[in-house]
């Protein structure tokens with residue numbers, strides 16, 4: 001039996017369903033990419049990569065990471081190392097998400113970016129199953145959003161299991177991009193939408209909910225209407241406690257909105273969001289939830305086990321994963 005709660009949370013089999021690739025790069029991955037690039041771009045070596053969470057490092061770090069993942073080989077390295085780290089942390093099923101990006105300087109296109117990520121996701125491995133969610137950025141024009149849906153359709157057979165809406169919560173409107181999400185849905189793609197991360201998003205909430213998303217990211221601010229719809233439709237919520245704390249949409253963990261979901265027994269999945277820039281791995285999110293809400297090890301196991309129901313995948317795989325979880329429990333009870 002694991003001695004500390006932290007150890008238990010690493011050993012616990014977990015699913016990770018809300019992880020942005022470029023936000024998930026560890027300091028070690030960033031350093032490796034700097035080494036690759038510093039001969040050509042010495043200024044990259046001058047950036048101080050933090051080794052632990054610094055409250056205001058979030059935005060500069062993102063800008064820096066995008067300079068590192070600007071060519072296909074770097075994207076492949078970043079993807080592989082990120083998957084390795086999730087696997088090492090006890091994640092057994094991962095839905096990694098990313099926004100296809102081009103770079104005119106290196107010649108990387110949205111297609112070659114996507115191919116680079118998918119080629120790594122397809123590499124055979126026995127320790128973790130990895131699938132991909134393709135992200136539409138709120139900044140996108142409808143044309144750009146439709147281009148993402150085109151890519152999802154073209155690469156569907158290569159592990160793309162869903163479509164996400166992400167990006168700066170204060171930019172853009174869901175309704176401007178709605179036709180792209182409708183087309184994705186018509187073509188059978190499940191949708192996960194970053195939802196009400198800030199209170200200002202409440203205005204567009206009825207529009208988002210009317211498209212019947214399959215999962216919601218964050219869902220931090222819920223009015224009575226939202227809560228009623230989400231509960232009635234039983235929409236699982238991707239919860240990212242550290243991210244919310246760092247982004248100041250939650251002031252203290254004890255008041256985190258997961259509290260209501262726990263009380264109301266509504267499905268949620270503990271996720272990292274951006275484990276690189278927030279310095280919190282999946283196991284740490286379980287430890288935090290456990291410590292904050294005084295959850296037993298058995299309750300943490302149940303949270304992880306029930307998350308399997310929310311994956312964007314078929315019943316056969318869900319049944320297979322549940323067996324892995326139950327076998328683990330037998331051994332570790």
Ligand code: 6MZ
Nearest residue numbers: 020021022023097098099135166167194243
């Ligand atoms: C909304 C977020 C996010 O796509 O380049 N992203 N969008 N809310 C958040 N909460 C903190 N964290 C990350 O990964 C990075 C991108 O994911 C989105 C942002 O659009 C960010 O640029 P990819 O792999």
